Amino acid sequence: MKYHNPIIPGFHPDPSVCRVGDTYYLVTSSFNYFPGVPLFESKDLLNWHQIGHVLNRKEQLPLATSSTSGGIYAPTIRYHQGRFYMVTTNVDHGGNFFVWTDDIHGAWSDPIWVDQDGIDPSFYFEGDHAYFMSNGTDDDGVNGIVQCELDLTIGRKLSPTRCIWQGNGGRYLEGPHLYQIGKTYYLLASEGGTEYGHMMVMAKSDQLAGPYLSDPHNPILTNRDLGGYQIQGCGHADLVDDPQGNWWLIHLAFRQLDQYIQHHITGREVYLVPATFDESGWLQAGDQGTTRAEMTGPGQALQQDQHRRFDFTNTTIGQEWVYLRNLELANYRIDQDTWQLHGTDVTIDNTQTSPTALFVRQDELDFTYAVTLTGAAQEAGITVYMSENQHYELLVRPTDHGVELLRRLSLGDLVQEDHQIILPSSASPQPVRLTVTGSNYHYGFSATVAGKQYDLGQAQTKYLSSEVAGNFTGVMLGLFAQKPAATSAWSTFSDWRYQY
């Protein structure tokens, strides 16, 4: 089959996948967004649809004070003896924990905390035994991929933690996943850091606890040597077989703004490559150890058109829509066609608590995002949001001279407000149509009020990139309200469209 990468676009890093019969389940990291750990389902590895989030209760996901790139790090999903397990790290609140469910479409358990530190936790099951792996430090102070046996009822260690592999020499050995294939144990991990040097490495052993022998072909997959290629940063993979016995690697990578500009804004996305074992039992992956936008693999599955049209009726809060940290429900009035937001003094620059804002991911570089806003008793509008330090707004706010429409660009200490327009007073109670368009290099801002169109300029995309922001997330497209002039300030959003 021929298919196009990424298979899941937009900020979805650290994918982990498992298969149950003919159905695959996939989870990704979510950092400081709530709900956490998006959960996807697929019948063919190509076409994924989100069935919810694993962590959707505050008790499972405390996020107070989690800034961008705090909160939830890389998860692993596994299925064992009729039960799904998802193990991950809340780096700000308690470290490693897991949750489980017997109904993948239902609720997951409360967290069971694991008394082992490190990040990128993973489970491997053998009979009634559960083994925990992560990157970290073992009981003797040795650093690398560490392993211990775990009591799954209470998360307690049943064996000392031992380092089983120290990798292939690259920095940041992380993302371990262990498999038994035939009689051999395979350890898959990543090195080089999640930027341009990222790579996947493997080792194997006859015994679960090692010693693990590095694959002489390491790295088994990387795009670090593909200069002038848009897809970079391939790493953090999970291995899965299909019912026909073919092997596949699912991993993260990112798309630069173009083949030469080393900035990316859509976060780390999900990629798929075919893999095969050679005669010596080593894994060969991708297109000669690289990941390409256009790939060919075994099977007949057809990839659906990846263009999307979203509106309020085909999106759900807690599914496509997420919040920052633990929301204040009282500030949202959500109904079928109109969403009302009540802002507080917590702005979208805040890193401690939850501003009144809802976000979807920017999945593609070319898009249109528009909404009609009514109400001018607070700051409200659209945000193109990478982090508390990097975001662009198109907003309406009350001033002494009347209702003002403007653009604000916030890049760390540089905050610029421009294109201010005082709306004609006859227009001020009227709805304002706000539009942001995306392209590789620019976001464009415009508005329509009482039939009159206003151009509010363009801003470069690259200043919102991960290379500038230095965090783990991707650009989100949000609706927000803040700084109310009165306690009764509510802004009404309607006719929202997001299309790419």
Ligand code: 6LW
């Ligand atoms: C994650 C690590 C990584 O824990 O980035 O790319 C970190 N890999 O494995 C956060 O996503």
